[in-house]
Amino acid sequence: NAGVTQTPKFQVLKTGQSMTLQCAQDMNHEYMSWYRQDPGMGLRLIHYSVGAGITDQGEVPNGYNVSRSTTEDFPLRLLSAAPSQTSVYFCASQDRGLNEQFFGPGTRLTVL
């Protein structure tokens, strides 16, 4: 199993550009989530999904969209990038019967 994979690893955007951060898992987990990690602030939940076709907002959803058309994939879209979205983004998945979230390696995004 590859676990949770994220692409790209690094990305630099200009203000106003849009892009999609990819996340995929091959563990057949129902629950997937996106976090952003900023210095001194821990991880903050952006959006999450409890199954294909179902998404919900987390703590900091503004400026981001998600969709969950398949169990495996959970892309995060930045509609119009802003410098405040400079961060490290982590995707995670979890089997709802277990107590562990599995994290991807992260995407480091810089918005100029």
Add this chain to the structure above:
Amino acid sequence: GEDVEQSLFLSVREGDSSVINCTYTDSSSTYLYWYKQEPGAGLQLLTYIFSNMDMKQDQRLTVLLNKKDKHLSLRIADTQTGDSAIYFCAESNTDKLIFGTGTRLQVFP
């Protein structure tokens, strides 16, 4: 809303014990977790404790939970340089995890 707090830094000598503390506000938390993040990597689950337990031990790791004070601690015995990382406390009462700010543990020889 829920809040989880940790001190930002801890520095210990190799071979000593490390104690990382965490406080949380959600009294309905079901599970409390400790995650480890090494440089440039994602988070890995170290251990977790169910809210009706007081203590859990796993090799060099001891988790203590004081539910009355909403205080969680992680003790690492015989701390090694490989333990240098950021340690995150997290709580949940649903599928969502609420993370603390993380404690950066530095181990010096």
